[in-house]
Amino acid sequence: MTSEEVAKINELEPEIIDLTILSSDSSASEDGGDDDDPTNGTTSLYENTSDTSEVEIQLNQDTRLQLKNVINTISAVRLRQLLIDLVDTEQAVEIALTRELITLNRETHKIVPRWETCQNCGEDYDTNTERELDECEYHPGELEVDEDGFADHDEDVHGPMDTEENRAAFPENFIWTCCDATGNGQGCVQGDHQPSTGSRKRRRL
Known part of the structure; x- marks a missing residue:
């Protein structure tokens, strides 16, 4: 048999197709499934699949x-x-x-809150640690307005002098009645932190 005859026989043999290589997705495509599902059955990490579903967020x-x-x-x-x-x-x-x-609690061995707010200075402190001596500094008196510090302040125009905002912004314009120190002066009394009993907190300075 000549080479030309072999070539003609090969041209006449049918092509063999391995159907096992076709995936289910390919079958769905042939059935028109892709036309109805543009995502090919997958859902984006940030995509809502319904009105009530939550969006998953990757932490970073x-x-x-x-x-x-x-x-x-x-x-x-x-x-x-x-x-x-x-x-x-x-x-x-x-x-x-x-x-x-x-x-x-180190003494009673009862389960208690770890953090307390000092009724004197208003500072939060850890009851689970050893406290330092005289670490609490506070003023036992009241904080009053020093009107000389608000020389150009007209309460009819600018509002009250004694406000939390003014105490924070202009502490030098306030005086402690216990020691005549200005509002930003260091506490005149030192001692140990005391748990709050619900009374008004003293300002720690």
Whole structure:
């Protein structure tokens, strides 16, 4: 048989197609499935599949920064409720918050809050650590306006002199009755932190 005859026989043999290489996606395409589903059955990480579904977010530096911003601005009521809900549902959160917020009293061995607010200076302090001697500094008196410091202030025009905003912005224009120090003067009384009893906090300076 000549080479020309072999070539003619090869041209007449039918082409063999391996159907096993066709995937189910290919079959769906042939059935027209792709026309109805442009995503080929996949859902983007950030895509809502329904009006009520939540969007999944990948954690990174941007999300961490935004989360911290939200924590700083969200209402205290909502933040507390969120923590309570997480304590009820997430054991890891419960463990972490217990370590940070709860401790064992060294004397009574009772479970107590770890953090207290001093009724004298208004500072939060850790009851689980050894305290320093005379670390609390405060004024036992009242903070009054020094009108000479507001020489150009007309209350009919500018509003009251004695406001929280003015105390923070112009402490030098206020006087402590206990020692005649200005509002930003160092506390004239020193002692140990005392747990708050619900009375008005003294300002620590």
